Amino acid sequence: MIQITWDSNRCTSPRQCRKCLDACPQGVFMTYPRDGRKPGELTENWCVAPLFLSLCTGCQICEEICPENAIALSAG
Amino acid sequence: MCQFCVEHGEGKKWYLQAKNYSLELVNEERKRFMADFFENVERMVSDRLGGLDKLMAADPSGAKGVFPQLVEQQKKEHWGQVVPLEEIEQILDNSVAVVRVPCVCRSTLRGIRDARYCFGVTSGLKDPRASVFRQYPDYSTDLEVLNKEEAKKAIQKLDRNGLVHTVWTFLTPFIGGICNCTVNECLALKTRTRLGFPTFFKAEYVATIDWETCSGCRDCMKVCNFGAISYSAYVDKCSINQLQCYGCGVCRSECMRDAITLRDRNAVPALKNEW
Numbered sequence: 001m002i003q004i005t006w007d008s009n010r011c012t013s014p015r016q017c018r019k020c021l022d023a024c025p026q027g028v029f030m031t032y033p034r035d036g037r038k039p040g041e042l043t044e045n046w047c048v049a050p051l052f053l054s055l056c057t058g059c060q061i062c063e064e065i066c067p068e069n070a071i072a073l074s075a076g
Numbered sequence: 077m078c079q080f081c082v083e084h085g086e087g088k089k090w091y092l093q094a095k096n097y098s099l100e101l102v103n104e105e106r107k108r109f110m111a112d113f114f115e116n117v118e119r120m121v122s123d124r125l126g127g128l129d130k131l132m133a134a135d136p137s138g139a140k141g142v143f144p145q146l147v148e149q150q151k152k153e154h155w156g157q158v159v160p161l162e163e164i165e166q167i168l169d170n171s172v173a174v175v176r177v178p179c180v181c182r183s184t185l186r187g188i189r190d191a192r193y194c195f196g197v198t199s200g201l202k203d204p205r206a207s208v209f210r211q212y213p214d215y216s217t218d219l220e221v222l223n224k225e226e227a228k229k230a231i232q233k234l235d236r237n238g239l240v241h242t243v244w245t246f247l248t249p250f251i252g253g254i255c256n257c258t259v260n261e262c263l264a265l266k267t268r269t270r271l272g273f274p275t276f277f278k279a280e281y282v283a284t285i286d287w288e289t290c291s292g293c294r295d296c297m298k299v300c301n302f303g304a305i306s307y308s309a310y311v312d313k314c315s316i317n318q319l320q321c322y323g324c325g326v327c328r329s330e331c332m333r334d335a336i337t338l339r340d341r342n343a344v345p346a347l348k349n350e351w
Contacts, residue, residue, distance in 0.1 A: 001133055015187045022186070027260050030126075031187045032118035039115065039211040046187070051126050054133035055270060 002058045003074045004028070004050045011070035014048045020062040020071055021048070026055040029062070077342055078157060078277045078351050084249035089280060091159055091243045091251060094170060097197055099204065101250040107208050109247050113154070114212045117180045125267055132271060147274060156244045156255075156264055156276035160325035160338055164241045164254060165228050171197040174227040176220045177209075179255060181263045189214060191261075193234065195227055195254040205252070231256065238299035240265065240324040242276060259301040269302065277351045279323030281338035287313050289335035296327035296336060318347060 011017070014031055021029050030051035033043040048070075050056065062071045080090040090096055113120070128146065132139040159167075168174060175196040182191035198205070210216045222230065231241065231254070239256040242264070246252035259265045264275040283304075285296070292312035297305040304320035305327060307313070316327070316336075328336040342348045 015189075018187045027185065027266065030118065030121065030184045032122060032184070036119075037115050037212065037214065039111075040213070042213045042217070048187075049122065049126075051122065051185075052129050052266070052270065053126075054129045 002053070002056045004053065004056065004062070005072045005074070006048050006050075007068075007070045007072070008034070008047060010068040011048060011066070012068075014046050017067065019065045019067065023061050023065040025059065025061065026052065026057060028052050028056050078280065079151075080155070080157070080249060080277070081280070089163070090249060091157060092163065092166060096249045096251050097167075097171070098250075102204055106247050106250060107204065109153070110205060110252065111208050111211065113246065114180070114209065114215055118184055121184055121263060125263060125271075125273075128267075128273055129271060143273060150275055152248055154245060155248055156242045158276065158279040158322050158324045159241050159243055159254075160279055160281055160323065161232065161235045161241060161329065164231055164243075167197060167243070167254065168195075168224050168227050168231075171224065173198050173203075174222045174224065175206075176222055176227070176230065177253075178215050179261075180215065181255075181257075182261050183214070184263065185261055185266075189217075192220070193239070193256045195222075195231070195256075196252065197254065235326060235329050238301070238326045238330065240301055240322070240326060244276075257301075265301065274351075278321075278341070279325070279338075280341050281323035281325070282318050282321045282341045282344060282347055283316050283323060283325065283327055283336050283338055284318070285314055285316055285331075286335045286337070287311070289333050290314060291333055291335075293332070295330050295332065299326045299330045301326070318344065319350065 028050045029048055031046045034045040034047045037043050084090040085093050176192050177194045178189055179191050179193040182188055234256040242255050242257050243251050244253050257265050259269050267273050267275050290313045294307050302322050304317045305314050325338050
């Protein structure tokens with residue numbers, strides 16, 4: 001099973017960049033609010049995480065496209 | 077008719093039954109559910125769909141074993157149905173006002189806040205749900221109020237762009253919204269077509285192509301989100317796989333020769349239980 005890790009120290013503005021979200025041909029990724037969503041506030045801190053991990057083929061397009069090298073694939 | 081038509085339609089298709097849009101259904105429980113939904117949608121998606129995905133990767137047959145109870149939970153809380161354009165227009169005709177809002181699926185999958193594909197059918201500007209929704213600026217900042225004609229025009233345009241129209245419950249049978257979906261940007265369509273886990277009913281219809289009229293141009297194939305259309309080079313015509321068709325009708329809208337019609341799914345013996 002392929003593992004995908006996302007480094008929050010390297011990826012600081014996922015919703016501005018969005019490269020992995022758009023580049024993945026399988027649509028594996030999702031974004032979610034790092035600290036949850038608070039009523040009355042716009043969410044500012046986001047994470048990227050794999051949602052449909054079973055669809056990942058290990059093509060590594062996400063690793064290649066990330067300008068911050070925040071994504072790493074490893075064979076499980 | 078689908079299960080919800082039988083249980084909640086009272087003689088009509090459930091999504092054309094006015095009671096299922098009634099504000100009387102927006103009680104404290106529903107308001108809390110909706111607040112919870114908008115506050116925690118990403119966590120719910122990650123827990124349920126992500127959890128299901130992990131389970132399927134680790135143990136496909138075991139995963140299928142838990143489908144029935146997960147489907148039951150989804151059906152109670154948040155379930156949808158594909159609805160063709162003319163019936164969406166009927167729903168809009170019966171509303172007082174319509175709000176257009178950002179789609180949570182596009183936010184989750186594409187990371188964008190301004191993809192306004194969802195339409196809320198409301199009873200007017202003092203709709204009590206507005207106070208729930210406005211708590212979440214991520215989704216309510218781009219809230220626009222449209223009149224029925226504006227809403228219809230907007231959805232007609234999305235229809236011509238090949239988007240699938242769907243209605244969604246928030247604690248069934250209350251229908252909270254209409255969305256316009258694509259297989260890559262809609263969590264429900266994606267989960268069903270890629271993981272095989274149903275999150276909505278197909279439409280009450282199924283499409284078919286009249287070969288007398290079909291010219292074999294294949295424009296319909298380009299818009300089908302479900303891969304239900306194939307081309308026969310031998311006869312230079314397209315065919316729709318009725319078992320794969322969801323009855324959305326975008327192929328019909330695309331066909332320049334009007335070769336495609338939607339038939340009642342319930343009138344086709346092998347399809348009346350195919351939801």
